[in-house]
């Protein structure tokens with residue numbers, strides 16, 4: 001796909017038929033661009049990189065090398081789903097990198113949110129670079145750039161992109177098959193490519209992942225508690241018809257404990273914050289009116305099923321004055 005400007009004549013992809021036509025055209029273009037060369041892709045499991053992976057698998061099969069970096073800050077079940085969908089079901093050439101200890105060691109003792117973000121971003125590039133250096137004959141780098149990324153950046157480059165920032169001697173030709181698509185179109189294409197609904201329609205998830213929801217300096221006990229409480233929240237929202245209705249919902253854990261009582265014994269454990277918000281563009285947000293009974297049920301589950309937690313709070317603050325994330 002040439003150029004960074006969406007032609008005015010380009011029809012919005014809203015139906016499976018339009019998606020199929022886009023896929024057929026892209027597969028042909030990708031085959032022409034790539035020939036018999038190899039392509040590298042950082043596959044996070046997010047919508048954009050997953051759709052790019054599925055398109056490239058269709059176009060060039062095993063010539064695509066996907067690298068999935070598990071930095072330990074993904075939600076429960078996400079790394080497993082990437083392996084299941086892409087390696088087991090789509091037979092992708094997938095390299096799974098367990099970098100959990102590496103990331104957590106680098107983050108140990110770092111409390112400042114922007115420092116945490118920088119460390120996570122920089123370490124991601126380092127891990128990806130190491131994997132890229134182990135491979136021979138890679139000529140292309142695929143990226144899940146979408147049209148809003150181009151529109152939002154001054155120079156037409158996805159500034160916050162995962163793999164931007166690779167060193168000079170590791171520069172590849174870019175392959176960006178969905179760069180002229182809006183998010184809703186990427187989802188329609190993803191569905192037509194056979195990706196699972198919970199991958200295609202998933203709620204926004206920040207690049208630094210649970211790292212910015214385990215507030216302050218990340219510790220393994222709180223990180224696990226965030227992951228487990230988030231999984232309970234998602235399960236309950238799905239069961240109660242809120243999945244797909246609420247724009248973004250998650251849990252966060254601060255770095256202080258409070259006193260509680262369990263089985264007649266005094267406890268000193270962490271609180272969990274629940275956040276559930278609706279927005280159009282993430283610039284402002286309103287709080288979802290979650291039924292009180294459901295909040296009580298979720299509280300019961302989190303305080304009985306999640307270790308090191310004795311209290312649950314619901315965040316009632318819109319944006320502004322709060323941001324959506326806590327960090």
Ligand code: XMP
Nearest residue numbers: 117204205206207208248282319323324325
């Ligand atoms: P805030 O917290 O600024 O969030 O109201 C607005 C939206 O952006 C997401 N967010 C991030 N996404 N990297 C990302 O890729 C980040 O560092 C980051 N911080 C916040 C947030 O989840 C929400 O959807």
